[in-house]
Amino acid sequence: MDLKGRNFLTLKDYSPEEITYLLDLAAELKDKKKKGIPVDIHRGKNVALIFEKTSTRTRCSFEVAAHDLGMGTTYLDPVSSQIGKKESIADTARVLGRIYEGIEYRGYGQEIVEELARHAGVPVWNGLTNEYHPTQMLADLLTIREHFGHLKGIRLVYMGDARYNMGNSLMIACSKMGLDFVACAPEKYFPNEELVKQCREYAAASGATITLTDDVMAGTKGADVVYTDVWVSMGEPDEVWEERIHDLTPYRVTEAVMENAGEKAIFLHCLPSFHDLKTKIGKEMGERFGITEMEVADQVFEAPYSKVFDEAENRMHTIKAVMAATLGV
Numbered sequence: 001m002d003l004k005g006r007n008f009l010t011l012k013d014y015s016p017e018e019i020t021y022l023l024d025l026a027a028e029l030k031d032k033k034k035k036g037i038p039v040d041i042h043r044g045k046n047v048a049l050i051f052e053k054t055s056t057r058t059r060c061s062f063e064v065a066a067h068d069l070g071m072g073t074t075y076l077d078p079v080s081s082q083i084g085k086k087e088s089i090a091d092t093a094r095v096l097g098r099i100y101e102g103i104e105y106r107g108y109g110q111e112i113v114e115e116l117a118r119h120a121g122v123p124v125w126n127g128l129t130n131e132y133h134p135t136q137m138l139a140d141l142l143t144i145r146e147h148f149g150h151l152k153g154i155r156l157v158y159m160g161d162a163r164y165n166m167g168n169s170l171m172i173a174c175s176k177m178g179l180d181f182v183a184c185a186p187e188k189y190f191p192n193e194e195l196v197k198q199c200r201e202y203a204a205a206s207g208a209t210i211t212l213t214d215d216v217m218a219g220t221k222g223a224d225v226v227y228t229d230v231w232v233s234m235g236e237p238d239e240v241w242e243e244r245i246h247d248l249t250p251y252r253v254t255e256a257v258m259e260n261a262g263e264k265a266i267f268l269h270c271l272p273s274f275h276d277l278k279t280k281i282g283k284e285m286g287e288r289f290g291i292t293e294m295e296v297a298d299q300v301f302e303a304p305y306s307k308v309f310d311e312a313e314n315r316m317h318t319i320k321a322v323m324a325a326t327l328g329v
Contacts, residue, residue, distance in 0.1 A: 001021045003021070004326065004328040004329075005034060006326045007117040008124075009110075009125075009126045009134070010110070010172070011132075011137055012172055012198075016176050016206060019138070019173075022318065023138065025324065026314070026317045026318040027315055030314075034214070040069055041069055041324065042069040042070050042323075043070030044070065046074065046099070046100050047100055048073075048074050048096045048104070049063070049106075049127075050075065050105045050106065050116075051075065051077075051107070052105075052106065054077065054126070056272070057315050059075065062319055065316050069323060079320070083112075089116060090118075092116070092144070093117075097119070097120035102123045102327055103150075104127045105125070105129075106126075106128045109129060110129040125326070128165060130147065130165060130167060130233075132165050133169045133270070134169060136270050136315065136318050137172070139318045140270075143310050143314050144268075147307060152206075153178065154224045155180040155223050155224045156174055156223070156224065157182040157225065157226050158181070158184065158185075159184045159220070159226065159251045160186050160229055160248055160295055161248065162189055162190055163190070163191060166229045166270060167183055168195055171191055171195065171196070172195075172199055172202070174203075175199040175200070176210055177206060179208055180209045181199075181211070182210075182290055183234055184213055184216060185214065185248070185251055186248070186251075188247075195270060216260075223259065224261075225268055226266075227268045228252075228296055230272065230273065230294070230295055231244040234239055239317060241285060243287075253297065254297045254300065255297060255303075259307065265305060266307050267300055267310075271308060272274065273295065274296075276298050298325075
């Protein structure tokens with residue numbers, strides 16, 4: 001399958017067959033990594049990594065994946081890039097596209113990465129926007145496939161705030177690939193109706209189902225995968241913490257939730273996670289609201305059925321597949 005020259009902005013742009021190809025390629029590259037087999041097929045090329053939102057997993061994954069493929073990287077942190085400040089997004093794209101073979105963007109509105117892609121003339125990869133997180137989806141799908149041996153028919157329940165990039169992207173990924181998707185949240189935290197309608201069309205073709213529910217026990221009953229994310233995203237104002245903790249505490253992933261899902265269920269989280277008070281923000285929120293954990297109980301996060309670190313590792317292998325494929329395997 002030839003994906004050379006393609007952007008990777010949202011899984012809406014990719015067919016189930018193309019997504020499967022990227023997962024297969026990631027599995028192959030992962031196997032070669034474990035065996036010490038070089039894959040430096042893009043030796044001499046260079047990629048730019050624009051990070052308006054900082055990250056541990058995304059930055060490390062892109063840098064290691066690029067290095068493994070033989071490429072150099074330039075990291076542009078939130079203060080190093082003039083994108084949208086002293087230089088327009090279009091002009092930035094045209095400059096970087098003359099210097100680099102590919103551009104990664106992690107930041108705010110989806111319209112920014114879309115505009116970069118329109119003007120760069122080289123593949124542009126979405127490392128995260130407010131609306132979508134497609135590289136995380138490939139890591140999640142690979143982790144699920146590694147554990148269960150298949151994707152179709154898997155029941156994935158996303159608990160918490162399903163209005164933004166993680167809820168949106170999981171619903172797209174599941175509906176395209178034949179997984180049954182459940183958003184388990186208060187009604188005001190459901191994904192937007194337009195995207196739900198679009199994903200129901202994908203689901204009709206793949207045999208998947210889409211369910212929106214505010215009932216925790218009904219929503220998680222018989223789940224194969226229980227998934228959550230932090231309740232407040234980077235860049236949101238501090239005052240939303242109180243509202244989110246009040247609204248979403250009933251949707252914390254607890255041992256009772258996992259028991260309700262069943263013995264075969266696994267837990268996933270895109271990280272970072274506030275499962276204890278060992279972070280600056282976690283400690284601060286613990287002192288303000290008298291809590292010791294937020295979106296997931298520490299017992300769940302540390303349990304054998306928690307596959308969050310397999311999932312984190314797979315960010316690198318799947319990102320490597322995306323870069324390798326869109327630059328030409």
